[in-house]
Amino acid sequence: MWKRRAFGWLIICIIGFALLLIRLMQIQLIETEAFSKHNINLLEESVQQRTQELVIDNGRGNFLDRNGVMLTHKKVSVLVLFPFLKKIDWNANKVSEISGIPVKTLKNAVERAKKPFAYGNPKPLELTSSQMERINQLNIPGVFAIEKKFERSEVPAEQLIGLTGENPKEVKRRYPNKELSEKTLLGVSGLEESFDEFLLPDGKSKLVYHVDGSGGPLFGINVKYVDPANPFYPVNIRTTIDKSIQQRAEDLVDQSQIKKGGLVLLDIKNSSILAMVSRPSINKKDPYSGAGITNRMLKQQIIGSVFKTVVAAAAIDHNLDSPMRQFDCSKKINGKPEVQYNYGMLDFTNSFARSCNQTFGELAKELQKDDPLSLEEYAGKLGLTGGVGWQGDVYHTSNFKQLPDEDSGRVFVSDEARKDANMAAMSGIGQNEVRVTPLAVANMMATIARGGKKEMVRAVSKIEYKNRTTMVDFPVQSLGADSISPYTSMRLQKLLREVVLNPNGTGRWFQNLPYEVAGKSGTAETGKYIDGKELHNKWFAGYFPYKNPKYALVAVNLDVLDTEGGVNLLFADMVKMLYEKDKEKSSE
Template sequence: MWRRRAKGWLIICIVCFMLLMGRLMQIQLFETETFSKHNVNLLEDSVQQRTQELVIDNGRGNFLDRNGTMLTHKKVSVLVLFPFLKKLDWDIKKVSDISGISEFALKNAVDSAKKPFAYGDPAPIELTPSQMERINALNIPGVFAIEKKFERANVPAEQLLGLTGENAAELKKRYPNKELSEKTLIGVSGLEESFDEFLLPEGKSKLVYHVDGGGAPLFGINVKYVDPANPFYPVNVRTTIDKTMQQKAEDLVDKYQIKKGGLVLLNIEDNSVLAMVSRPEVNKKDPYNGTGIANRMLKQQIMGSVFKTVVAAAAIDHNLDDPNRLFDCSKKINGKPELKYDYGMLNFTDSFARSCNRTFGELAKELQKIDPNLLEQYAEKLSLTGSVGWQGDVYHTSDFKQFDNEDKGRVFLSDEARKDPNFAAMSGIGQNEVRATPLAVANMMASIARGGKKESVRTVSKIEYKNGTTMVNFPEQPLKGDSISPYTAMKLQKLLREVVLNPNGTGRWFKELPYEVAGKSGTAETGKYEDGKQLHNKWFAGYFPYQNPKYALVTVNLDVTENEGGVNLLFADMVKMLSEQD
């Protein structure tokens, strides 16, 4: 009996021992980097327990402006101190003399430190090249002057560039075949998301030293520099943004209290984004929730009378722009008396300059009789209804899009509306179901300024390797689809200029600006109310200088009351700012 019991216990012990051995082998040999369902990297965790480190560069690729300036981050020459200095007799006076930081401040910072740190972080004191050289020449263990990468407190064009975050499940979903730490940052919006695969880090650059359980140096005071040492990565994504223009644009948007809206500024020559501002701003405390993360310049909006540019193009091509024909602008679009905007009898050109709804409602109905699809066809010719952002094949990615979350515009939602004269009339003045993104409206103005030539909009010109050589080029690219003729574009140019030159034009405020402006205003009823007041979308879209176009600009303020706006003042100040820079 006792032999059987002993044998049973022996078997149980052997089984337990085998299970223990199997578990140890799983931990030590087979799943060292992907342990458990959470894919814990045991090697990394064990190293972290016995080391302290200061990350100099997280290894993720960088965004540059068109001149090569870093946009989301900046590199700062800083003084780095290690906490083991509190246990050493180091020459604090010399470091103080060179850096200009008091001995008391340095000692206090080291005494309270538990990890290596850049002095003054998150607002570090920047050292000069001479100071860096002299500090490093002291050869004091645990004292370094290095160039460290910091995230900017205020990132320009934040919604356009986008945000990053940690998401282990999404990381695994996107890159199932890549071996990446679950703490790897990934893009969750904007260009950070569109270009995420290019921006993934090869590894971090960091200063490391080994410690015991109490945080004391384990192998002396030698600090190790760890770097992926790859001459090609991380890459730099060179955008077409001009950082100076972008910052001034953001300042002006805030000056005129645009709480929901913003602006788009395009370089007409190569059809690239120079500045893009979206409000509301990203909520720094909770960036991934709320409306601030959305880029409203890429979202479809009710555009109002700006759409009359499309109706005008169709009317010109179908000979409905007879200069001798007069429209009764003393009446509303429905035929009732117009008490507030009674302009009397106006011809086609004056109707456009003064933005007479009656004229363009009638023209839209006449165009519908010719062909119910005409308004949509001309909206497409002027790039309002499709995507306008650069897209194409890049490496193994087919149909890569720079603006991954760009909305498409529209004119009608149903065939019934398309064939209904009343819907056509309301659509002719940019109401009803007519929608377009501010980016598409800016592109329409750029196309007209170029004589009808349509191009895709770029916000990235190329991706560069770390050593400065080009990895991917994003060349100028024609926008697919039909376009308006040079003749029609010329006629539209004159109409848009008349908006400013006409003494009663809706753009007469821009007549005395340093650049000659051509453009179109828009005020759209949104169907929303606040305190019983109808809310509007206020627009001004145009280009300048008129004779030699360089810039297309759209300013928009969304969901404001009739007496609010700011878009004209914002547009005017942007023109002044650009004239001063040129």
Template sequence: MRKNRLMVWISICIMGMCMLMFRLAQLQLIDTESFSKHGINLIEASVKQRSQEMIVDNGRGNFLDRSGKPLSYETSSVLVLFPFLKKMDWQAEKVAQTIGVSPESLKYAVEKSKEPFAYGTPDPVILTRSQMDAINEMEIPGVFAVERKYPLERIPAAQLLGIIGENDGELKTRYGDKEFLPRTLIGLSGLEKSFDEFLVAEGKSKLVYHVDGEGAPLFGINVKYIEPANPFYPINLQTSIDKNLQLIMEDMVDRHKISNGGIVLLDIETNSILSMVSRPVITKGKPFGDKGIENMMVKQHIPGSVFKTVVAAAAIDHGLDDPARLFDCSKKINGDPDPKYDHGMLNFSDSFAVSCNRTFGEVARELQEKDPHILEKYAEMLSLTGGVGWRGDIFHLEDFNQLQDEEKGRVFLSDEARKDRNFSALSGIGQHEVRTSPLAVANMMATIARGGQKEMVRAVLSVQYQNGSKMTEFSEDRLKGQKISSITAMKLQKLLREVVINEDGTGRWFRDLPYAVAGKSGTAETGIYKDKKQLHNKWFAGYFPYENPKYALVAINLGVPEDEGGVNLLFADIVKEVYNYNHGSVAEGPESN
């Protein structure tokens, strides 16, 4: 009996030892890179436990504006101090004298530190080049003057640039088994997402030292500077944004209390985005699931009377713009008396200027009876549908799209709607199923201003290596498909100008601006009610100067009551700001909305 008990205990001990050995093998040999259901990388965790590091550059690519100014990060020269200095007698007085602070403040900062830090954090002391050189020439272990990359406190065109985050599943989906560093950031929206393959980090630049269990140096006091092996990375994306103008536009939109909407400003000559403002803003620290992450300027919205520009183009080409023909603009689209607008009998040009629904509902019916696809055809010819962002082949990427978040727009959803007279009339005034983005509307205005030539819109001009040389450029390119004739474009230009100069025109507020404006207003019913009031999308889209077009501009305020939230004052103030910006004068404060 005693012998049997002994054998049982021996067996239990052997089993326990085997289990311990298996566990040890699992930890050190089998599951070293993916331990437990949480997929913990034990090797990385061990290294991290035995080392402390200061990230100098996260390795992800950067955004620049059209003149090379940083949009997402800035680089600052800072003093980096390591915690092990508290165990040493170091030249704090000499360092302090060099940067103009007290030795006590340096020593105190080191004493309370648990990891490497930039002195003065969260607002680090910025060093001059001579201060950096002087500090590094001292060769004090644990004391470094380095160029460190910081995210900008205020990122211009935040929704256009997009957000980044950690997502191991998406990282693997995009790049398969390609190896990346732990906690690699990827683009989740905007240009960060579209250009992620160019921007994703090749490696981080960092200062590293190894420590024992008490935080003391493990292999002496040598600190290693580690950086990616490829000197050309991280790369820079040169965008078409004008940073100074972008910040002015953002302030302008906020002063006019646009909480859901924004503006698009295009350079007509290069057909590139000078400024794009989207509201609501991204919530700091909580971007995921926040509506502010969406770029409202590339999303579909009901355009309202802005769409009458498309109907006008089709009417011109099919002889329905006869100046002798009159329309009863004292009636609504269904023929009932209009209690709000009583413009009387107007010709086609005056109808466009005052935005008469009766005229364009009637003309749209006649056009659709000729061809059920005619409005869709002209919407595509004017680039309102199909997407307008730059697309093409670069390197091994086929049909690369700069604006992956862009929605394409539409006129009808079904063949029944195309052939329905009532739906045709509603579509003719930009209601029912018609949807388009502010970016597409801005491009339509640029297309008309150029005489009918439609082009892709660029947000990024080039991809650059770290040394400034160009990896690739995105050249100006035309949008595929049919386009309107130069004669039709010229007639549309006159109609858009009439909106401003006609004494009853919906753009008459823009007559006395420093640049002559041509454009079209829009007020679209959304079908959504708040406090028993139907909400509307308020638009004004146009271009300027009229005689020598340089800018296409769209201003939009989404989901506001009919008697509130107009964008005419915003549009006018932006025209003034652009003029002042170009002429080097200080703009006056914007009028209240």
């Protein structure tokens, strides 16, 4: 009997030992980089248990504004202290004397520390170059003055730049042939996502100190600087954004209390985004949820009377704009009497300046009768029905898009609507099925200001290596060959200017601005209601200075009551701000 029991215990022990051996193999050999359902990297975790480190730079590429200023991060000269200082005698008095931090405060900070830290974090004390040099000359182990990369608490153009996050499964899906840590930051929206492959880190720059189980020094008190030592990475994404203009634009949008909407400002000369503001803002506590992550300047919106610019272009080319012709603007588009906006009989120019619906509904029907595709053709010529963001071949990527989240605009969604005269009339005033992005509207104004030269819109001008040499250029590119003629552009320029100059024009509020403005207003019915009252989209789109165009600007306030939420003041404030900035620049 005892032999059978002994044999049984032996079998149990062998099985237990085998299970332990299998588990050990799983941990040590098989699942070292993706252990358990949580995909824990055991190699990295074991190293972290034996080290204390301070990351100086996470190695991901940087976004710069057009002048080379960092947008998402900033580099700050800081004082770094290591916890092992509490176990050695160090010259805190001298560090205090140079930095201006009281000795007691310094020592208390070290006593509380469990890992290396930048003094004053999350708002670190910024050192001067002289202070940095003097502190480092002390050669105190565990005391360093370094330049560290910090994420900005407020990121300019946050929806355009986009967000990053950790996702081990997505790392493997996107980059199956790259050896990347599962904790690698990936772009999940905006430019962070579209340029993600260029921004991937080659490695982190960090200060590392090896410790034993109790946190004591393992190899003395030497701190090691670890750096990928690649002179070309991380790269810099040189955007076309002007940081100072962007920040001022955001302030003005918020002062206008725009809860849903924003603005787009383009540099007409090179068709580049100088500023882009989208509201609501991203929720800092839960950035991936809610409406804030959506860049509304790249999404289809109901455009309203701004679309009359397209009808005007088509009417000019089809000789429907005779100055002798009169339109009955005492009637609504359906022929019923117009009570609120009864303008009487108006010619083509005054109809545009005063935004008479009857005129452009009638013209749209005439154009539709001649050619059902006419409105779509001219919307395309002005860049409203296709994406306008920069795209082309970049390295091994064909048809690379800077703004992949951009919607394409549209005029109709069905042949039935295309062939229906009443639908055409409603489309002629930017209602019905017409949807356009604010970015495309801004580019339409830039196209008209350039005399019909239609170009792709850039958000990024180039990718630079770490040493600031160019890796990839994004040159100014034509947006298709089919555009309006110089003559049609000239006529539209005069019409857009008349909107402002006309005493009864919808843009007369801009007559006394320091820059001469040309543009078009729009108030679109949305079909949405609150407390029985319909909500509207309010627009003003234009360019300036009129005689020497530099800027194209669109301001839009979405889903507001007809009696509230105008954008005229915002547009005017932007013009004044840009005038003052240009004035300062010219005086330098």
